[in-house]
Amino acid sequence: DAGITQSPRHKVTETGTPVTLRCHQTENHRYMYWYRQDPGHGLRLIHYSYGVKDTDKGEVSDGYSVSRSKTEDFLLTLESATSSQTSVYFCAINREWDSEQFFGPGTRLTVL
Amino acid sequence: DAKTTQPTSMDCAEGRAANLPCNHSTISGNEYVYWYRQIHSQGPQYIIHGLKNNETNEMASLIITEDRKSSTLILPHATLRDTAVYYCILNKGANNLFFGTGTRLTVIP
Numbered sequence: 763d764a765g766i767t768q769s770p771r772h773k774v775t776e777t778g779t780p781v782t783l784r785c786h787q788t789e790n791h792r793y794m795y796w797y798r799q800d801p802g803h804g805l806r807l808i809h810y811s812y813g814v815k816d817t818d819k820g821e822v823s824d825g826y827s828v829s830r831s832k833t834e835d836f837l838l839t840l841e842s843a844t845s846s847q848t849s850v851y852f853c854a855i856n857r858e859w860d861s862e863q864f865f866g867p868g869t870r871l872t873v874l
Numbered sequence: 875d876a877k878t879t880q881p882t883s884m885d886c887a888e889g890r891a892a893n894l895p896c897n898h899s900t901i902s903g904n905e906y907v908y909w910y911r912q913i914h915s916q917g918p919q920y921i922i923h924g925l926k927n928n929e930t931n932e933m934a935s936l937i938i939t940e941d942r943k944s945s946t947l948i949l950p951h952a953t954l955r956d957t958a959v960y961y962c963i964l965n966k967g968a969n970n971l972f973f974g975t976g977t978r979l980t981v982i983p
Binding site for chain 2: 804805806840850865
C-alpha cells in the first residue's frame with residue numbers, strides 16, 4: 763500500500779449540510795488529487811494539488827473546494843451538500859505529474 | 875484532449891493470456907499511455923505505462939504500435955483475481971487524466 767488513508771470511509775448526511783473529507787499520505791508526494799466515481803462512469807477529477815497551498819480545478823469542480831496546508835493532508839469540502847454529490851470519492855497521490863498515481867480506499871458519501 | 879476507446883467488456887479463460895486493446899488515434903507526442911485497473915469498489919491500481927517503447931513489468935506487458943495510435947495490455951496468465959475494470963489513459967499533465975469507462979475483464983474458470 764502507498765500509505766494513503768481516507769476518512770471517513772462512509773458518511774451519510776443531509777442536503778445543505780457541510781461535509782469535509784480528508785486524505786492523508788505518509789509518502790511525502792508532491793501531487794494529490796480528489797476524484798469522484800459514479801455508477802457507469804470512470805473516475806472524474808474534482809481538484810488537485812501540486813504543493814502546499816497550490817491547488818487547481820479539475821473537470822467537475824463546481825460545488826467543491828479544497829485545501830492543502832500540509833504536504834500530507836488534502837481536504838475536500840462540500841460547502842452545502844446536494845444529492846447530486848452522492849458518490850464514491852477517491853484520493854490519489856503521485857511524486858510527479860507523469861508518474862503513476864496511487865489511490866486511497868475511497869469514501870462512500872450519501873447525501874439524502 | 876486526446877481520449878481513448880476501449881471495448882466495454884471481454885472474457886478470458888483462466889491461465890490464458892488476456893489481451894486488452896485501446897485506441898488512441900489522436901494521441902499527441904508528449905502523452906504517455908497508462909493502464910490502471912479497478913477491482914470491485916476498490917481504488918484503482920496502477921499497472922504499467924509507456925511512451926513509445928514496449929514495456930514489461932511483473933504484472934503485465936504493454937505493446938504500443940509504432941504510430942502510437944493504439945496499444946494492447948497483455949496479462950500473460952490471467953487468474954480469477956485479474957477480474958476487474960481496466961482503464962487505458964493518456965497522461966500529459968496532472969489535471970489531464972481521463973479514465974473513461976474502461977473494459978470489464980472477466981476471467982472465467
